[in-house]
Amino acid sequence: MSEVVLDGVVKRYGRVTALAGADLSVPSGQLTAVLGPSGCGKTTLLRCLAGFERLDGGEIRIDGAVVAGGGRHLPAHRRRIAVVPQEGALFPHLRVAENVGYGLDRATRRTDRVEEVLALVGLAGYGDRMPHQLSGGQQQRVAVARALAPRPSVVLLDEPFSALDAGLRAGLRHDVREALRADGATGVLVTHDQGEALSVADKVVVLRDGRVVQAAAPTTVYREPADPWVAGFVGDAVLLPAIVESGTARTALGVLPVAGAVADGPVTVLLRPEQIRLAAGAGGVTGTVLRHDFHGHDALVGLRLGDGTAITARVLDGAAVPMDGEVGVRVDGAARVFPVDTDRRVPVDLAA
Structure with missing residues (x-):
């Protein structure tokens, strides 16, 4: 050795x-x-x-x-x-x-x-x-x-x-x-x-x-x-612009807890598709199902949120997801946060 x-x-x-x-x-x-x-x-x-x-x-x-x-x-x-x-x-x-x-x-x-x-x-x-x-x-x-x-x-x-x-x-x-x-x-x-x-x-x-x-x-x-x-290269990633305020991130998916201590201000948050949970019916954040790619053991579901943001969720039962239907969307766990690259900044428009 x-x-x-x-x-x-x-x-x-x-x-x-x-x-x-x-x-x-x-x-x-x-x-x-x-x-x-x-x-x-x-x-x-x-x-x-x-x-x-x-x-x-x-x-x-x-x-x-x-x-x-x-x-x-x-x-x-x-x-x-x-x-x-x-x-x-x-x-x-x-x-x-x-x-x-x-x-x-x-x-x-x-x-x-x-x-x-x-x-x-x-x-x-x-x-x-x-x-x-x-x-x-x-x-x-x-x-x-x-x-x-x-x-x-x-x-x-x-x-x-x-x-x-x-x-x-x-x-x-x-x-x-x-x-x-x-x-x-x-x-x-x-x-x-x-x-x-x-x-x-x-x-x-x-x-x-x-x-x-x-x-x-x-x-x-x-x-x-x-x-x-690296997040996008190693595995599937959901990257969203966000504003951090007092330890939480305001995103298109709602207010999310963040991992670790993060200064207030604009950031990019990372979620993995398995953190995105889908539920039937409206209430809270909703998304329209655009596609689902079935892989046998799971499926990747493409969604468009009400503000036009595109995200991907990983679900175990892809057949149960209604195409073109509306589903509720929530996030499990904390988001990882990256400082915004000022040379390649993702526009942040999260006005309440």
Whole structure:
């Protein structure tokens, strides 16, 4: 197990700055997910960690030893870092066991290490099969086993589940997480899938424009996002202009309690759709149902309030919501509050 630290890492491609002083700490033995939109620097960060790119600034340390930065660049093959690519990239002419053992020395191949890591990824007994005899999900499991086989300091996973269908992806990512934990590996998962990051990682790192804007436990990133952009990127968010007065926020959804001590004045409040409750009939704040997107376990219901404000509610029984009908709307729990960005201020019109 190894702790990984990125300190002010900068990487440029010509005039484009892919990483602009990224700071990141990956705890030993844990899986950290790096999340962000396309072009934010996720893949560049992974390539710098792996040793495929030279830094233009900052440094990278593994267990306290500098592997990049300050004029030093330890080659990729000497960093004891394994990479699992988006597609397994197995050797088609080699059996599964030969693929897994490819990077092992002769002595280690004579041990049961190959069988051990195949068992970790749920492929015990598959060693004699050829890659073309495996499903896409099984091929990715072999790629993870190959990465774990030489006991690397760090395993980097570059969106390894993106090519799989939803059913395979959900099961495989949890199995891979358990395999990493069982082998004591430190993992970095690069993904654009918010649900994936929140569900499997011990720590979620959100990148924007080459910088880390938040790094915390998944529950913290979801419940206490660093700013409105993170709130909207990590999960569904209802963001409303508001006026804070004496510890409460006056919003289009009524007067709401706020989380923490907040100075009076204009703010932006965050509510998650599951905080929005719907009830039949009028009374209090009402909204007109514009749409509902059924997901099986729940549904997202789009509403328009009387003042024209659009919001989204998450309900368990989407079929019970009347399309184009009017429903009562209330809020459960406190709202999280952000200072208003004066350069991008949302107009506040909450006159009584």
